Amino acid sequence: MSGFMSKFMSFSRINGDSKVAPFVVLLLTVTVLASACNLLLPSDSIFYVSTYTITLLGKYLCYAMLALAVDVIWGYCGILSLGHGAFFALGGYAMGMYLMRQIGDRGVYGNPDLPDFMVFLNWSEMPWFWQGMDQFWIAMLMVLLVPGLLAFVFGWLAFRSRVTGVYLSIMTQALTYALLLAFFRNEMGFGGNNGLTDFKDILGFDLQADSTRVSLFIITALLLCGLLILSKKIMQTRFGKVIIAVRDGESRARFIGYKTENYKVWLFVYSAMIAGIAGALYVPQVGIINPGEFSPINSIEMVIWVAVGGRGTLIGAIIGAILVNYAKTKFTAIMPDGWLFALGAMFVLVTLYLPKGLMGLWEQLKEKQQQSKNQSGNDSPNEKAEEGHA
Numbered sequence: 276m277s278g279f280m281s282k283f284m285s286f287s288r289i290n291g292d293s294k295v296a297p298f299v300v301l302l303l304t305v306t307v308l309a310s311a312c313n314l315l316l317p318s319d320s321i322f323y324v325s326t327y328t329i330t331l332l333g334k335y336l337c338y339a340m341l342a343l344a345v346d347v348i349w350g351y352c353g354i355l356s357l358g359h360g361a362f363f364a365l366g367g368y369a370m371g372m373y374l375m376r377q378i379g380d381r382g383v384y385g386n387p388d389l390p391d392f393m394v395f396l397n398w399s400e401m402p403w404f405w406q407g408m409d410q411f412w413i414a415m416l417m418v419l420l421v422p423g424l425l426a427f428v429f430g431w432l433a434f435r436s437r438v439t440g441v442y443l444s445i446m447t448q449a450l451t452y453a454l455l456l457a458f459f460r461n462e463m464g465f466g467g468n469n470g471l472t473d474f475k476d477i478l479g480f481d482l483q484a485d486s487t488r489v490s491l492f493i494i495t496a497l498l499l500c501g502l503l504i505l506s507k508k509i510m511q512t513r514f515g516k517v518i519i520a521v522r523d524g525e526s527r528a529r530f531i532g533y534k535t536e537n538y539k540v541w542l543f544v545y546s547a548m549i550a551g552i553a554g555a556l557y558v559p560q561v562g563i564i565n566p567g568e569f570s571p572i573n574s575i576e577m578v579i580w581v582a583v584g585g586r587g588t589l590i591g592a593i594i595g596a597i598l599v600n601y602a603k604t605k606f607t608a609i610m611p612d613g614w615l616f617a618l619g620a621m622f623v624l625v626t627l628y629l630p631k632g633l634m635g636l637w638e639q640l641k642e643k644q645q646q647s648k649n650q651s652g653n654d655s656p657n658e659k660a661e662e663g664h665a
Contacts, residue, residue, distance in 0.1 A: 294590055295503060295504060295507050295589075295590065298503075298590050298593075299500045299503065299504065302496060302499070302500060303496060303497075303500060306492065306493055306496040307493075309324045309328075309329060309332060309492070310324075310329070310489045310492060310493055312324040313325070313326060313328075313329050313485060313489055314485065314486065314489055326485050326488050326489075329485075329488050329489055329492050330488055330492075330560050330561075331604065332492060333488070333491055333492040333495050333556075333560045334557065334560055334561060334600075335596070335597045335600050335601065336492070336495045336496055336499050336556075336597075337495060337553045337554075337556050337557040337560070338553070338557075338580070338596045338597070338600050339499055339592070339593040339596040339597055340495070340498070340499050340502060340549060340550075340552065340553035340556070341359065341363055341549075341550055341553040341554075341577055341596065342577060342580040342581050342584070342592040342593060342595060342596035343499070343502060343503060343506065343549060343589060343592050343593060344359060344362070344546045344547070344549035344550040344553065345359050345546070345550075345577045345578060345580075345581050345592065346581045346586065346587065346588070346589055346591075346592035347506055347542065347545065347546045347549065347589075348542060348543055348546040349578070349581060349586060350581065350586040350587030350588065350589070350592070351510055351515070351518050351519060351522060351542075351587055352518050352519075352521060352522050352538075352539060352542055353521070353522035353523075354439075354443065354539065354543065355440075355441075355443070355444045355578065356443075356444070356447045356543075356546075356574075357444045357445075357447045357448040357451070357571065357574045357575060357578065358446075358447030358448055358450045358451040358574055359447075359546070359547070359550045359574055359577055360451050360568060360569055360570065360571070360573040360574035360577065361422075361425070361450060361451040361454050361569055361574075362422035362425070362426065362546075362547040362548075362550035362551050362554070363550045363551070363553055363554040363557070363568060363573075364454070364458075364554055364564070364566075364568035364569045365421045365422045365425065365454075365551060365554065366418045366419075366421070366422055366550065366551030366552060366553065366554030366555045367554035367555060367557055367558045367564040367568060368458075368465060368471065368554075368564055369408075369414055369415075369417040369418045369421060369551070369554075369555060370414060370418060370554070370555040370556075370558045370559065370564075371470070371471035371474075371558050371564040372405060372408040372414065372417075372471065373408050373409065373410075373411060373414035373477075374471070374474040374475075374477060374482075374558065374559060375390045375471050375474070376390075376405070376408050376409035377409070377474070377475060377476055377477065378390065378391075378473065378474070378475050381475055382394075382473070383473075388401060389401060390466075390471075391473070392461075392466045392467070392469065392471075393464075396461055402464045404464070405464065411478060415555070418551050418552060418554075418555040419548050419551060419552070421551070422547040422548055422550060422551035422554075423544045423547055423548045423551070425547065426543050426544045426546070426547030426548075427540060427543075427544050429446075429447075429450060429543075430539065430540040430543040430544065431536075431540055433446060434535075434536040434539045434540055434543075435536050437536075439525075447574075448571050448574060451569055451570075451571055451574055452569070452571055454569050455566050455569035455570060455571075458470075458566040458569060459566045465566075466565070467566075468565070468566065469565060470563060470564050470565025470566060470567075471558075471563070471564050471565070472562060472563040472564075472565075474558075474559065474562060477559050482559055482562070488560070491556065491559055491560050492560070494556070495556045495560075498552065498556070499593070502549055502552070503589055503590070503593065506549075506589055507589060509545075510589075514538065517533055517535075517538050518538055518539075518542055520533070521533075521535045521538060521539065554568070572615075576599075576618065577596075579595075579599060579618060579621065579622045579625075580592065580595040580596040580599050580600075581595060581596075581632075582595070582622060582625050582626065582632060583595035583598065583599055583621065583622075583625050583629075583632055583633060584596065584598070584632050584633055584634060585631055585632030585633055585634030585635050586631070586632060588632070588634040590634065591632050591633060591634035591635075594633060594634070595632060595633065598633075599618075599621070603618070
């Protein structure tokens with residue numbers, strides 16, 4: 276195992292991923308230790324990690340994956356999307372539909388075919404778009420296909436019309452708000468205001484069992500690491516170089532012959548699919564999906580996560596999402612009415628004093644340390660010359 280990790284670290288350094296490899300190793304190490312402390316230690320041990328904490332950590336990692344999706348499109352392409360909450364929620368609803376179909380006759384009304392909310396609303400048959408959602412592979416296909424298709428259609432229309440800047444951000448938020456209003460309606464067939472909940476199991480495993488919770492946590496960590504490495508590799512390819520060129524000067528990239536709208540569309544689709552995966556992993560761990568996930572405020576929070584961690588760094592987006600949501604968990608208990616003000620103040624302070632986020636602050640500290648070393652190295656020969664002259 277140690278030999279494999281050393282080879283992985285050396286390979287990553289060669290390919291320019293000197294930060295990604297240690298971060299992946301650290302994240303996986305923490306995941307394994309937390310899981311072992313939950314499954315192997317007694318509950319009265321000082322090192323025991325409760326199932327509640329495992330679920331909370333899994334939720335943080337889902338948010339980190341969502342922040343990664345936002346950073347891919349904002350940090351590397353300069354597209355400020357305020358609608359990624361829509362892709363996250365659509366992926367969550369696809370997973371929620373599968374989990375609802377697994378309940379069967381164990382629901383409140385005991386109907387083996389229709390979910391409880393459909394029985395309550397006096398529906399006589401299942402809508403066409405629920406057909407096949409009892410199959411796991413179809414549900415997982417929808418997790419990718421629905422957000423990806425929506426992102427493709429929206430991106431194709433917007434980017435070919437050369438909508439950019441604040442106008443594009445407003446359009447993405449309008450899309451999210453429209454979906455919010457639509458999913459609130461009972462006749463849409465997604466549970467209305469209450470959404471989808473009361474899940475029992477996934478692939479035959481009890482969702483309330485500690486082993487299932489730990490397994491979902493580990494799967495989330497593995498997928499997050501895999502998507503981080505994949506995203507980093509994509510940005511190092513020719514496609515990624517063009518994306519960065521589009522961010523820094525789209526008109527110049529278009530002038531030298533690149534069809535910039537095509538690059539932007541496909542990156543937008545890739546980012547939306549990551550958000551959909553995050554939503555699908557979020558639902559079985561949290562236990563509910565409702566229209567509130569479409570809220571525009573959620574999409575704005577995602578941007579704050581990325582800004583706090585460091586835009587255009589990928590790792591910074593993950594760190595920012597984990598730190599901000601951990602702070603949210605703590606401070607909502609202390610000052611539930613004032614948390615949004617604290618979040619807004621955090622964004623303003625980061626914008627003013629940490630424009631490159633926490634990752635940028637780390638780089639600045641390293642640069643200052645290197646400058647001080649260079650300065651001390653330049654001073655030492657003069658000091659030796661003075662000592663010899665004396």
